[in-house]
Amino acid sequence: MPSAPIDAYSLPQRALHWLMAVLIFYNLLFTDGMNEWHHIVRRGETPTADQISSANVHAYIGIAILLLAIVRICLRLVQGAPSETTEEPAVFRLAAKLVHFGLYAFIFAMPVTGIAAYYLGIDSAGSLHADVLKVVLWILIVAHVAGALVHQFYWKSNVLRRMTVGR
Secondary structure, three states: OOOOOOOOOOHHHHHHHHHHHHHHHHHHHOOHHHHHHHHHHHOOOOOOHHHHHHHHHHHHHHHHHHHHHHHHHHHHHHHOOOOOOOOOOHHHHHHHHHHHHHHHHHHHHHHHHHHHHHOOOOHHHHHHHHHHHHHHHHHHHHHHHHHHHHHHHOOOOOHHHHHHOOO
16 A cells, blocks of 8 residues: 555556446447347357357456456555545545445456356346346446536546546
8 A cells, every 4th residue: 555645546547447447338338249149048049159259249348347357456455546535525425435335346246247147157147247237337337427527517626637637
């Protein structure tokens, strides 16, 4: 852990944040290949090579998200994180902590349940992954983005800047 307080996330932390955001959005928005594969397998049919390939893209991106999340946690433990801002009321600071905790939990839970469903054939994990967790993840993402925008435009703090350009 760094000895002095830091004002912004490091360049590797910021790069990981945005790379993971892009990968997460891709997998949330473009699920057709995995959905098509799932429906074919559920009907007892054999998927084509293209359908398997399309499902694999979704799976590989999920695995990449999981691996990047591990690296991100390690970087946070080594490099630390900026202290919370004091411009917002305590209830919003608590909400921010809960949303961040939820996001971290879900960047692990989504790939793990996806792996359990796709590679291990655990149908309940697939249902949890595609139905419940996906919806909650969207809610957390909306809350996260809304919080960043409120900081930027209402409280006029440097929170958004810390994760974009740094100081």
